[in-house]
Amino acid sequence: MLGQPVVVENKPGAGGTMPAQLLQSAPPDGYTVAQIPLGVFRLPYTTKINWDPVKDISYVLNVTGYAFGLVVPADSALRSWTHFVGWAKANPGMLSYGSTGTMTSPHLTMELIAQKLGLQLLHVPYKGSADLMQAILGGQIMAAADSTGFAPQVAAGKLRVLNTWGAERLAKFPDAPTLKELGLDMVQNSPFGIGAPKGTPPAVIKRLHDAFKQAMETESYVSALARYDMVPMYMNSAAYLRFAQDTFAKEKALVEKLGLMRQP
Template sequence: MFTRSRLLRAMALAALATAAPLAAIAQAFPAKPIKLIIAFPAGGPTDITMRQLAENASKILGQPVIIDNKPGAGGTLPAQALQTTAPDGYTIAQIPLGVFRLGYTTKINWDPIKDISYVINVTGYAFGIVVPTDSPFKTWADFVAYAKANPGKLTYGSTGTLTSPHLTTEIIAQKAGIELQHVPYKGSADLSLAVLSGQLMAAADSTGFAPQVEAGKLRVLNTWGEKRLAKFPDAPTLKELGYDVVQNSPFGIGAPKGTSPEVVKKLHDAFKQAMEEPSYLAALGRYDMLPDYKSSAQYTQFAKDTVAREKVIIEKLGLAKPVN
């Protein structure tokens, strides 16, 4: 007879048989290079800081972590790539804030919360609005005055439609009672060229503009953090200008849905250690970015909270698209 004790023993052996291959996979991981897809082009602040982080993580993991740039679509292409990737930990991706808006602005057949394994949050952007140094806009008040006198004629660029720079600038414009003309670009490098060459009157971006400001080519009209940035102490925050807006757009790393917890933990632990290296902190410092660590569990909860918050913002701006 198949007694209760035999049944329990058989179930335990089956569980061990299932767990053994998973444990072996986790123990062997990584056995080959890992691809880290990032959402913006080479040469910008995201690329530079993430390459340093990847280099640090490579030494810890014992395998190369190779950067794959996939710019466009408001920074959501890496997350979309995870939907057709094997959940083995060998392809991971940067998850910018735009991913959490995607379900409200376009039709997708996957869920930004359920269909990504959140590994670790690493940092966030510092943002601001800049103009060429020869611009007639010496202050934010000049910018607003011109925009009010010339509705829809003041052009500004961002790193893409529905990115944090685009949406935050539209929120600022609503609060200021002005109408601006938005021009999207794929990344900071192209955006900087456009504003420096006079194709645009202003740019809303992360502090990828820092080298041009330090070279005397661009002027910062405002920044979007809780406090003024150390690199640009003369530029007021949005709060100082009377707008109750703070934007720092945290981002981190995700893996495909179904990636084993053991592999996620190995990735988390390696990138957490990589974040603490002086070389990574120095790379962030070039752009007034700061480390912003969230564990896998904290990052998953952040994703849930942010999806709910972004729905309110998208609807307030009237940018939600029908997804039927």
């Protein structure tokens, strides 16, 4: 679609925000783009950085969002969300759960749930989903909050899903209730898209947008997303920039509410 080879370079750690940080030193020529996870909009509130997530990224388009959930080992005594909450209340600070990193959407969502329910949980951050799955399967933590890449382990009978975080139940886990069904008025799907360096010419942004948009409409893309319980979630460049501006303000309010704001 672009007539160019595309090299995908994975940059784990930092809650998935490393690619956005690398954009700050990349030339604005359209040859470097990055996935922009929701955690990017929290960075200035939790970490000292010298760039602005809204002003210093050229937003190309949003492509999808994650499906999240909470899992426990299949042989865990925490058979349901009711058991999870009951055990956490009876054992403050003892129920350990892992996430894909500090200040990621799974981490903050779990902390918001804990705050709403008066729970004290023990958060254990990992570098990514692979490390997180190794930890829970190895018995190092009691639960894991992550996107539904854990599905193969559930299908293999090694993990059990306690809840999912979308607006509706997931077809792959029909017995797992949503947070809303459990009395928590919350939906978390963490939209993400593609960004380019600040100053990338509008014509280049349009060409990138059109190519990614065309790719989003292919059956192979839709099928690939479906494997992870995800669906296309398109926003054009202008809409994605507005989303970035709105989300930047909302994330500040969330970080403040949880008492996690970085001290100056």
